[in-house]
Amino acid sequence: MLLNPIKKSNKIFALLLAVVLVVSSLSVSCFAVTDAEKAEYEKKIEELQKQIEENKKKIEETKKKASVYDDDVSALQDKIGALQEQIDLYNEAIAVIDADIAVIDNQIKGVENEIDSLNKQIDELDKQVVDIQQKIADTYTLLGERIRASYMSGASSSLEYLLTSDEFEFQSYLERVELIERIAEHDDTLIKDLEKEIDSLKAKVLEIEDMKTRLAGKIKELDEVKKEHEAKKKEQEDARQVILDAEAEIQKDLDKVMAVIDEFDKESKAYQAAIDKAEDAIMEYENKLAEQNTSFGSGQVSGDMIWPLPYSDTYVSSSFKMRTLNGVTKQHNGIDICRWAGTHGATIVAVKDGTVEVAYKSGNNGGYGLYVVINHGNGVKTYYAHLSATLVNVGDYVTQGTTIGRAGNTGYSFGAHLHFGLMINGGWVNPMNYLTRPAGLQIVA
Ligand SMILES: [Zn+2]
Incomplete structure (x- = not known):
């Protein structure tokens, strides 16, 4: 494990x-x-x-x-x-x-x-x-082709033409020479221009x-x-x-x-x-x-005990057990009950018929602050502590479900809660063994 x-x-x-x-x-x-x-x-x-x-x-x-x-x-x-x-x-x-x-x-x-x-x-x-x-x-x-063509079309040289006796042929020869010269001149100029252009391109x-x-x-x-x-x-x-x-x-x-x-x-x-x-x-x-x-034979709880906070969103914030507060470990003689929606001022009811034995409306009272004790007879008593208001008086007979006070933070308490204690024949017992729990009750600690 x-x-x-x-x-x-x-x-x-x-x-x-x-x-x-x-x-x-x-x-x-x-x-x-x-x-x-x-x-x-x-x-x-x-x-x-x-x-x-x-x-x-x-x-x-x-x-x-x-x-x-x-x-x-x-x-x-x-x-x-x-x-x-x-x-x-x-x-x-x-x-x-x-x-x-x-x-x-x-x-x-x-x-x-x-x-x-x-x-x-x-x-x-x-x-x-x-x-x-x-x-x-x-x-x-x-140009080469033209010159070649001119030679091939007639006499092979200019001299040859000059020696020719035929007037007409000579005339035609001169014309052709002149023409070739003109063409050659033209081609020469063209080539020179192109070469100039190449030079300028090369310079560029x-x-x-x-x-x-x-x-x-x-x-x-x-x-x-x-x-x-x-x-x-x-x-x-x-x-x-x-x-x-x-x-x-x-x-x-x-x-x-x-x-x-x-x-x-x-x-x-x-x-x-x-x-x-x-x-x-x-x-x-x-x-x-x-x-x-x-x-023990006497002091047995007869009949049911209802939940002291009549709400559907209550939870137990601290159970009946040994616990340590400020470095002191001792038995927690009851259970602490809170409401998720906020506890301060919540209605607190008698869990069972009985007579109010204690009803403090002021003071620290040994750490319980304002608290109520109801005697249910047969050695059974319930305690409701840290109240912000006590709404019953000593000697009052209360029936189950009667509002007896409002939850609070009086006495030795750190945040609003109801401390609920159950005493049978002078001894604290775990109230969870007696109270009717609301459906889905959460026990946080
Ligand atoms: Zn407590």
Whole structure:
């Protein structure tokens, strides 16, 4: 059931086991409780109370042991805090450098875009140059063809024509020469123009190449500036790493101390669990003893007892059991009842017919504050305490369900509630064994 590798806790688990055994032996109890059993229960209660006190002392000791480390913890936390401030400063510096680098990156990208667009322009110009070169080549070809054609159509040389006697042929020869010359002249001009155009395009390309060179220089400059920034960033990061390492070391120390404190916390919790178990066991014994109180021949409750707060949203905030208030552990001689919707001023009714025996309308009255006691006869009395108003008087005969007061917070009370006590033959008994509980009643504690 309880598996824990920590040796220190073994003692506690042995103790817990003992309590569990005591509690489980109780669950096979029967109605009749003999005097021997009564004595045994009372002895067990005493033992359990002793255990509770011992465990409380152990919790105190454990807390004292843990508190020795308080100074260490705060000193280490202070150190980490101081280092963290330094780290924050480095982070800020690095963020500023990163922003600078981002600006430079943007500038580089801008220049690269410019270079791209220049490359496109150069490509375009190169294409134009190729086109024009093609045109020149075509023109040369055309010219060559014309000249060849003129030779092939007649005599092979000008001299040959000059020597020709035929007037008409000579005339036609001259015309053809003139024509060829004119065509050649025209082609020559065309080629020269095209060559000029190529020259101007090449000059443009050179201009653009110049621009590109300048831009590449700019990128180089920017890259250098970026490198400087990156070097600065690296410096800051290295310095930060030193601090981070120091912080990690201190954190390790802190973790170690916290682990020790955690162990103490676990011990305290185990002691507290043992206390809770013991308190539960005591309550069970008290209940058994309360049953015994009612098993006497006289003083038996006849007829039903209704719930003293006639509402559907009441709950038991504190049961009839051993409980600790301000460090004092003692039997809670009754039950505390509250309303979820708010208790102060709630109507309180007589649980059964009877005569008002006590009706305090002021004062602390031993801690009960304003309270009413109703005697139901047969040794049975009911107590209604911490009222904000008492609405009956001593000697009044009240029937079951009669409003006798209003809930409040008078006397030794911490928040509005009804303390309801049931006494039979001078002994307190657990009212839960007698009262008719409202449907769905919650028992909080
Ligand atoms: Zn109470």
